[in-house]
Amino acid sequence: MVKKIMLLFILTTFVFSGAAMAASPKMGGTLVFGRGGDSVGLDPAYETDGNSFLVCDNIYEALVAYADESTALEPGLAESWDIAADGKTYTFHLRKGVKFHDGTPFNANAVVFSIGRMMKNRDVKFLGKGYDIPAQDRVPEYWVSMEMDDTIGSIEAVGEYKVVFNLKRVEAPFLANMGMDFADIISPTAFMKNPKEFLRNPVGTGPYKFAQWIKDDRIVLTKNDKYWDKKGGPYMDKVIFRSIPENSVRFLELKTGNIHICQFPNPADIDMARKDPKLKLPTQPGMNIGYLSFNHTKEPWKSNVNLRKAIAHAINRKAIVDNIYQGMGQVANNPIPPTMWGYNKSVPGYKYDVALAKEYLAKAGFPGGEGLGEITLWSMPVPRPYNPEGQKIGVAMAADLKKLGITARIVSYDWGTYLKRQREQPEDMDLFQLGWTGDNGDPDNFLAVLFDGLASSSVRTQWHNETYHNYMLQGKQTVDQAKRTKIYEDALQLIFDECPVISVAHSTVIWPAQKKVMNFKLHPTGSVRMKNVWLDK
Amino acid sequence: MLSYILRRVLILIPTLLGVSIIVFLMLQAMPGDPAELLLGERATDEALFEIREHLGLNEPLYVQYGMFLKRLMKGDLGETIWTRQKVWVEVKQRFPATIELAVAALCIACFFGIILGIVSATRQYSIFDYISMLGALAGVSMPIFWLGLVFMLIFSVNLGWLPLSGRLSIDVDLEIITNFYILDAIITKNWIALKDVLWHIIMPAVTLSTIPMAIVARMTRSAMLEVLRQDYIKTAKAKGLSQFKVVYKHALRNALIPVVTTIGIQFGVTLGGAILTETIFAWPGVGKWMYDAVMQRDYMVIQGGTLFIATLFVVINLCVDVLYAIINPRISVK
Secondary structure, three states: OOOHHHHHHHHHHHHHHHHHHHHHHEEEEEEEEEOOOOHHHHHOOOOOOOHHHHHHHHHHHHEEEOOOOOOOOEEOOOEEEEEOOOOEEEEEEEEEOOOOOOOEEEEEEHHHHHHHHOOOOOEEEEOOOOOOOOOOOOHHHOHHHHOOOHEEEEEEEOOEEEEEEEEEOOOOOHHHOOHHHHHOOOHHHHHOHHHHHHHHHHOOOOOEEEEEOOOOOOEEEEEEEOOOOOOOOOOOOOEEEEEEHEEEHHHHHOOOOOOEEOOOHHHHHHHHHHOOOEOOOOOEEOEEEEEEOOOOOOOOOOOOHHHHHHHHHHHHHHHHHHHOOOOOOOOOOOOOOOOOOOOOOOOOOOOOOOHHHHHHHHOOOHHHOOOOOOOOEEEOOOOOOOOOOOOHHHHHHHHHHHOOOOOOOOOOOOOOHHHHHHOOOOOOEEEEEEEEEEEOOHHHHHHHHHHHOOOOOOOOOOOHHHHHHHHHHHHHHOOHHHHHHHHHHHHHHHHHHOOOOOEEEEEEEOOOOOEEOOOOOOOOOOOOOOOOOOOOO | HHHHHHHHHHHHHHHHHHHHHHHHHHHOOOOOOOHHHHHHHHHOHHHHHHHHHHHOOOOOOOHHHHHHHHHHOOOOOOOOOOOEEEEEHHHHHHHHHHHHHHHHHHHHHHHHHHHHHHHHHHOOOHHHHHHHHHHHHHHHHOHHHHHHHHHHHHHHOOOOOOOOOOOOOOOOOOOOOOOOOOHHHHOOHHHHHHHHHHHHHHHHHHHHHHHHHHHHHHHHHHHHHHHHHOOOHHHHOOOOOOOOHHHHHHHHHHHHHHHHHHHHHHHHHHHHHHHHHHHHOOOOHHHHHHHHHHHHHHHHHHHHHHHHHHHHHHHHHHHHHHHHHHHHHHOOOO
């Protein structure tokens, strides 16, 4: 009996220690991340491409951070923050004892410098001597396109670890914006040493330090041993970002074990990865939307809601997702992804129903498509994260419209021309495909940017609706999130009723990885964070 | 000879000026602009205007070209639009990779191409002749893209003999001095790295060599056939010279002239073919870089890169001309 108990004890200890061993992170090793292209630069204020940001994500940090797998806000380099009652003054209390990779202490002046350098009118106040910020070498694109100059009035360091942002207007998404890559905090001393070369010699406070860059080949980051957050990583000695442009070759490199994670594989390779016992499939519903919209600057699209609904019910979106997204996506009911707050669950989406579509078409005054003539359907020439093959989707849509008696001609240009001409809303454009990948998880970043044509001529859909415009203004100017949720839910109901746009699909991101890569999570913003990732030997 | 070379070098100036004007005008005719592509879906009128202003794209055409020429006079190819780096620095980082690959491919092409051509010519209509010429036809018609992937599947994935892609393994250290990795490994006496670099270059070089190899083989064969029918070959044979001497000393030397011309041209073709090879094998060279620049409308890279390649082309042609004189003393360069 004693023997049995002993045996049981030994076995239990063995099993539990084994489980504990599997769960506790191991130190060391080099992770190789295979991606489609090289980074353009590594100064977060001036970059616009995902490949630059995913390296920046590990070198730099911002005042606020997004949660591991969502865009919920968490303290980053700021421990906490206060918002004044009028919603226009934000005070950030900074973390103490943090150092940049070059040894420069992180403090209020570093924040004023990093954010202030993007401002047009540099209304900034340093503590003490501060820095003489050099003139901008180029336009900080994200700063400009997020309209930050219209939001931030001045930035002031009021203490060694206290910064005040005075806003020009109440801007509810402001905090979420401060978690975006462009708002990362950089080492002012490193920047001042050689401003023109900073993008190739980045210095931040993040878990990994920049070590080497061989253009179009690899970027090497090494572990930041002095990282401030003692909870969790960094665990690995090195992280290498390798550029392997061809999707199938990148996947072969993963299969042969030369890389650990394969970004954007061909959909056809996903099945192979699923069958491979050495691989796993980290998956994340993308924070994006691929849509089909109407030219709202011309008739009959502008004021004929029945016609718009006829088109919406005629398009078989499920078939598009199954066959062209190859299952790596989900049919969209709303133009914001279901993972985002403000998503309206009661909106059913437009059902594929040819008979109903024909009814709407007749109600619209074009029975059997008569009187409409040939329409144009602009289809995207390049794959984007939200739309894998615009041309094929265009052909599928045209075939669907044919069933109503509508003849649609596919039109396409090179990507630059497509974007340019689309913004001009030309007479020869009836329907157009486009989409969006979210930046900060705030519904305003989808709904105002994409559909509030009354706010700006740059809004690509140019839908003009007073009620909707008011919703968007209220959404921006209300700080309370519960109230904002209600506003966006109402706005989404209005979009469903008025049908200014047909939400086609949200794509799903799947990046196969080696099984030994532990704790790697795909983020909805597309950022790649290696801080808590470790390699099982 | 020296004055000839000098004259040819001087001709370079109007040639490049012409190239620059053509490239510049073609760029202007090209639809789309870098500002639109930099910003993508998020472009606002304000952001677009500011970027265009910053890049000088709001200026009239002649001003833009004038600015480009002014910089060129100072030996400055300008700064790239996307990476905000001197074009010259970017060229310096990538060109060695392409040259290394192209030279390796051309060496393979010449070595095997010439041997195949000679053997085919000396054994005309034999089974070997048929097989090698069929092989040459296949080589010309084989899509590089497909061939590269097939090589990878056989030699890397199944047999595990050669690395799949890249120029250097992740775990091999090499001090980069000239960016010619083979040279750098030799200079630093880093034999582990040298082996690794050579291992990496085999597959892309062989893939890239197929088309020029096939062309060189066919060219050598026909040139040799022509020469072998000449009277002086008959004389040489009648003198009782060995077959080897007749073929390699008397026939080959005379047959090489058109072959050398072909090889010169093939070097340019190889640079063009490098775009695909570099893409498949993740080879960080100039081909892929230029291709991306065209897609992103990085005017500065396209202009600078084209000028650089044009210069290289002219210089290689010059080398070919000088080679004529060395191979065949009856030709003198005047």
